[in-house]
Amino acid sequence: MTANEQALLAARPDFAAIARWVTPGARVLDLGCGDGALLRYLWEARQAPGYGVEIDDAEVVACVKNDVNVLQMNLEDGLSVFRDGSFDYVLLSETLQTIHRTEQLMREMLRVGREAIVSFPNFGHWQARLQLLLGRMPVSEELPYAWYETPNVHLCTLTDFEDLCRRLGTRIEERLVLHAGRAVSLLPNLFGSLAVYRCTRG
Amino acid sequence: MPDEDVNAPQHPSGSVGVVTPQKARFDAPLQLRSGATLPAFELAYETYGTLNAARSNAVLVCHALNASHHVAGLYADRPDEVGWWDNLVGPGKPLDTERFFVIGVNNLGGCHGSTGPMSTNPQTGRPWGGDFPVVTVEDWVDAQARLADRLGIDCFAAVMGGSLGAMQALHWALAYPERIRHSLVIASTPRLSAQNIAFNEVARQAITTDPDFHGGHYYDKGVVPTRGLRIARMIGHITYLSDEAMMAKFGRLLRRGVPGFDFDIDFEVESYLRYQGDKFSSYFDANTYLRITKALDYFDPAAEFGGNLSAALARAQAAFLVVSFKSDWRFAPARAREIVRALLDNRRIVSYLELDAPGGHDAFLMEDPRYHAALRAYFDNIER
Numbered sequence: 001m002t003a004n005e006q007a008l009l010a011a012r013p014d015f016a017a018i019a020r021w022v023t024p025g026a027r028v029l030d031l032g033c034g035d036g037a038l039l040r041y042l043w044e045a046r047q048a049p050g051y052g053v054e055i056d057d058a059e060v061v062a063c064v065k066n067d068v069n070v071l072q073m074n075l076e077d078g079l080s081v082f083r084d085g086s087f088d089y090v091l092l093s094e095t096l097q098t099i100h101r102t103e104q105l106m107r108e109m110l111r112v113g114r115e116a117i118v119s120f121p122n123f124g125h126w127q128a129r130l131q132l133l134l135g136r137m138p139v140s141e142e143l144p145y146a147w148y149e150t151p152n153v154h155l156c157t158l159t160d161f162e163d164l165c166r167r168l169g170t171r172i173e174e175r176l177v178l179h180a181g182r183a184v185s186l187l188p189n190l191f192g193s194l195a196v197y198r199c200t201r202g
Numbered sequence: 203m204p205d206e207d208v209n210a211p212q213h214p215s216g217s218v219g220v221v222t223p224q225k226a227r228f229d230a231p232l233q234l235r236s237g238a239t240l241p242a243f244e245l246a247y248e249t250y251g252t253l254n255a256a257r258s259n260a261v262l263v264c265h266a267l268n269a270s271h272h273v274a275g276l277y278a279d280r281p282d283e284v285g286w287w288d289n290l291v292g293p294g295k296p297l298d299t300e301r302f303f304v305i306g307v308n309n310l311g312g313c314h315g316s317t318g319p320m321s322t323n324p325q326t327g328r329p330w331g332g333d334f335p336v337v338t339v340e341d342w343v344d345a346q347a348r349l350a351d352r353l354g355i356d357c358f359a360a361v362m363g364g365s366l367g368a369m370q371a372l373h374w375a376l377a378y379p380e381r382i383r384h385s386l387v388i389a390s391t392p393r394l395s396a397q398n399i400a401f402n403e404v405a406r407q408a409i410t411t412d413p414d415f416h417g418g419h420y421y422d423k424g425v426v427p428t429r430g431l432r433i434a435r436m437i438g439h440i441t442y443l444s445d446e447a448m449m450a451k452f453g454r455l456l457r458r459g460v461p462g463f464d465f466d467i468d469f470e471v472e473s474y475l476r477y478q479g480d481k482f483s484s485y486f487d488a489n490t491y492l493r494i495t496k497a498l499d500y501f502d503p504a505a506e507f508g509g510n511l512s513a514a515l516a517r518a519q520a521a522f523l524v525v526s527f528k529s530d531w532r533f534a535p536a537r538a539r540e541i542v543r544a545l546l547d548n549r550r551i552v553s554y555l556e557l558d559a560p561g562g563h564d565a566f567l568m569e570d571p572r573y574h575a576a577l578r579a580y581f582d583n584i585e586r
Contacts, residue, residue, distance in 0.1 A: 027549075051546070051552075057557065057558070060555060061572060061575045063553070064523075064553055064555075064579040064580050064583070065579040065582075065583075067583045069551055069552060069553050070553050070554070071542065071552075071553065071554040072554055072556045072557075073539075073554070073556065081543045081546060083546070083547060086546070
């Protein structure tokens with residue numbers, strides 16, 4: 001592993017989990033791909049070719065620099081440019097909480113992909129609960145924004161997300177809950193700050 | 203290898219400096235899509251930078267409606283005549299002539315030096331005029347391939363263009379898939395809409411109904427259908443700019459400060475259109491204009507696949523960069539996304555930029571920092 005990759009995994013602990021689940025050579029679609037770091041990592045670590053979707057100009061340019069395929073589109077408009085079942089994995093890495101039309105996107109992910117891998121900050125983490133209890137909106141490493149400037153519109157807890165999966169008929173194949181880069185098994189909805197789910201159509 | 207004058211002084215700010223157009227003559231007949239055959243033809247072209255030993259760093263820049271082979275640099279005797287994509291092409295520019303050997307070529311049927319309606323018809327010894335065949339994007343690409351052969355280029359690192367130029371870049375990937383590694387398709391569409399064709403037809407009608415047109419044989423009469431060409435250009439210009447860009451540029455400014463209650467120039471935008479029309483009709487050939495608009499209308503790679511663009515693009519092997527501009531209503535982003543979708547269906551390597559630039563269709567010629575940063579990054583990753 002290169003120093004760059006180590007730094008990347010330290011900054012984004014969900015990437016390692018995602019890479020473990022992605023089989024070598026699988027076709028990947030990364031929604032809200034940022035500068036393309038995950039796609040590049042998956043290509044280098046798993047030889048998994050893919051495309052990213054990103055709306056921000058600067059991030060799209062960064063993707064082109066990173067030599068990953070990027071499509072500048074708005075996820076809120078759906079994924080109509082992609083055919084049914086055209087990907088092995090559709091990734092939504094720490095982007096779920098910024099999406100307005102969450103249900104539509106969840107359905108679209110499992111239309112175009114065999115599996116969906118979703119990671120998001122857990123709003124049920126004890127620090128978030130404590131800050132609310134003390135009368136303030138939570139601000140933490142996973143939720144770094146003040147309430148008036150946050151791009152996050154749909155924050156949820158592990159339990160909330162699992163409820164939504166049940167409602168959509170989405171099957172949860174695997175779940176990994178993390179805090180500070182380590183797996184959390186005791187009371188994950190309380191002690192986990194980041195959750196990664198692998199889902200299928202069920 | 204033909205190259206610009208290496209002794210020419212370097213123009214400041216990353217210009218390729220003084221360039222000299224060249225000509226290549228081809229004596230083997232060229233079969234055109236219309237069924238006609240051109241017995242022989244000449245292509246005017248310019249090159250910038252140096253072809254490397256592996257002959258693997260060539261980039262072909264295809265022009266759109268009114269441009270030419272003069273992509274970058276300037277002419278020694280006409281220093282004001284700067285290449286039409288000079289902001290993109292040059293040493294240290296996004297398409298860096300220190301790394302790439304860049305070629306601009308005037309298309310067949312053109313009026314800037316390549317064989318076209320103003321050239322002599324070998325059968326009559328007089329200008330072709332209205333008898334010059336209608337040429338298509340496919341014909342242009344075939345002719346460009348001959349030039350590539352002549353320059354010893356088996357495979358282009360990239361072929362790029364905006365608008366009609368992008369159609370050539372796309373067709374290159376279909377007609378010669380093994381001869382192009384990257385295709386840059388900017389501000390384009392896989393086919394014109396009825397509205398696009400309608401605008402072209404108004405432009406053509408303006409020309410062909412000009413009393414000085416004489417069925418295209420106006421050279422013999424010593425006249426030019428200036429009025430028609432002028433109106434054709436004015437119509438074109440309206441479609442190249444967005445409503446927003448026009449409003450920002452001209453607003454409702456009155457030339458004389460107050461309404462004239464006559465038919466002289468009142469609004470600034472009228473002055474602009476008249477100026478553009480006058481300028482264009484002074485140097486551009488009406489017969490060429492007619493043919494180029496037809497080439498636009500006919501381009502439709504999906505047609506021979508029952509309208510299935512994905513099937514049409516299955517032949518392509520190149521990696522693609524597709525770019526559209528949100529304010530471009532002539533070839534709107536939705537049209538570019540059709541190309542992207544067809545490439546995705548074929549699992550081709552593709553990136554797509556949809557930039558929120560205000561310039562309308564002409565945005566592809568403008569120096570938007572995000573746009574140029576993306577092109578620079580893309581070219582930087584192209585192996586030579």
